[in-house]
Amino acid sequence: MSNNSFTTTRRSLLKAGAAGASFLAMPGLIGRASAQEMLKVAAIYTVPVEQQWVSRIHKAANAAVERGEIEYVFSENTSNSDYERVMREYSEAGHDLIIGEVFAVEDAARQVARDYPDKAYLMGSSFMPQDDTPNFAVFDNYIQDASYLSGIIAGAMTKSKNIGMVGGFPIPEVNRLMHAFMAGVRETAPDTTFQVAFIGSWFDPPKAKETAFAQIDAGADIMYAERFGVSDAAKERGVLAIGNVIDTQADYPETVVASALWHFEPTLDAAVAKVKAGEFKAENYGLYSYMKEGGCSLAPLGTFEGKVPQEALDLVAEKEAAIKAGSFTVEINDEEPKSS
Template structure:
C-alpha cells in the first residue's frame, strides 16, 4: 500500500478557496488607485496643461489613480506645493517645471518613494531616479499642419505667435515651417513671442500686427491668435488642442497632443514598482499615439488635393519610420 498522502475533497476545496482569495487579494492590491497630484502654473483650461488634466481625469475615471490638482501656482511657490503634496501621501506627482527646474528637483530628492513626472526643457538625471521628464514632442503633427497651411496661404506670408522661445515651442514652430515650405517654397514667416503662457489679449494684438503686415494664415501657438484671425477674416492653424468648434470658419487644422500614452506609461511603472528617471518625450510621437492631426471638419473639401495627398503620404511614412520629422530646438526667426 502506498504511503503517499492523497488530498481529500475537503482539502482540495479549502486549498482552492484560499488560492482564489489570494488571487482576488492580489488583483485588489494591483488595482488600488495611485494617489496622484497635478501642479500647474496656469489654469487647467490653458491648452498645454488641459491635455495633461484630461488624461489624468480619464485615468481617475477608470480607477487607476485618485487625482487632485493645483492650478495658477507661481514658479516661486512651486517647490512648496510639491512638498505639500508629497507630505500628503501622493505617490505620483505630475506637472511642469520649466520655470522651477532646480527647486523642483531638490524637493524630489527629499522624497525618493514618490514618482515625479514633470514637463521639462532638460533631461533626466540618473542621480535622481524618481524624477522623469516629458515634453510635447508633437512635431510630427505640427509638420503635417504646416503642409496644409502652406497650401492655404495666397499671400505667401504666415504669422507665428508663440509664448516663449523654449525648446518645446521652438521645435513645433520649426516643424510647422518645414511643412509649409515643402508645400510652398516661396512662403515667408513672421515670428514673435509674447513672453507669457497665458495672455490672450497680447497674443491677439501681436497677431493683428502680423495680419496688417500681410499674413493671411496664422500659427496659433497661444490663445488669442485665432481671435485675431477670426476678426480679420484670415485663417489659423491650431496647436495642442482642436478649437475648430469655436472657430469654424477660421481654424483649418490643428496638431493635437495626446498625453494619455505618457501618463499611462508612468502609471504602469509606478504600479510595477519600476518607475525610474527617464525621458518620456517619445510617448508624444505620432507612432506612439501621442499626437495626431485634427479632422478638417468644416474645411473638408476646401484644402487642395495636392496638400492632402502629401499629408497622407508623410503620415504613413512617419508611422512606418520611413520619414522622420527633424527636431530643431533652436529659436526660430522671421524670414
C-alpha cells in the first residue's frame, strides 16, 4: 500500500479518461500469443519489500520465478510523485505484466495503461475495473475471512475484555479487516471494548509502537497488529498480539497468538496464466484473496498450541469449514471503525 500524501478522500480522484484501445482478436483482451515464452513481470512498490502487504506480492513473484514461469524485476520505495515515470519505463522496457499498488496515484497509473494498451497491468486499488482501461485489472487483500477467525481466538484469550487496534490509514483495505476481526471477537467475548487508532503511515514502526503503548496503558491486553511496531509494544509490556497479513510469531513467540495470512499466489498465478493465454482484461482480482480461493488462511498456533481454549478452536474449525463451503459469509464493511 502506498505511504505518502494519502487521504481517505482519494475516491474522488479517479476521473473518466479516453477509451483505451484493446489488443488481439477479442475486445478488451490482451496478452502474448505463445504460452511457452517466458513472461516478463515488473513490480513497483512504494514501500520496502519487507513491509507486510508488499512482502506477500514479492514472495509470490519469487515463487513464480523459482518455478521458471516468469522473469521478475522490481522497484521499492518508489515515491508517489515518481510512480508514473517508473511505470512508463517498465512499459517501454518490454515487460508484459506490471504489478504494484496505486492507491494514491490512480489517475496517473490508469493514464499509463491507456497509453500502453498492449501491456497488462495488475494493480492494488480500491476501485473496480473501468471501461476506459481494458488492460488494467485490480486486486486487494480481501482477507476478512482469516481476520474474522483470528478475532474468535482473540476473544477467547482476552481477560480484560479490552483490545487495542492500530492501523495505518482508515481506508477500505484496512477497515474491512478490522471490522471482520471485531466481529470474530464478539463471537467469543461479546462484551469486549475496542480502542482503535490510525498512525497516518504505512511504515512507521516507532509511531505504531508508541500508539500501542498508549492503548495498553488504557487497559488493552491484546493488540491487533495491523502495522509493524505494535507487536514490539505488546512484547515489551507482556500482553498478546494478533498478526495481520504475515506470520511474525517466530519473532514474537510469546506474544503473537494468531495471524490472518494473505497469500498472493492465487492472484498472481491467475494473471500470469491469462496474459500467457491472451485473455487478460480489466477484472477484479480481489476475489482470489478469499479463503475459498486459497488467498488467505489462519496461521498455525505454533507456540500457542494448547493455550487457546478448545471451545474457541472448535468454533474456528466450524466457521472455517462453512466459509470454504460457501454457507457462511464474513461481512465486508469498508467503513472506518471506531473505538467502543
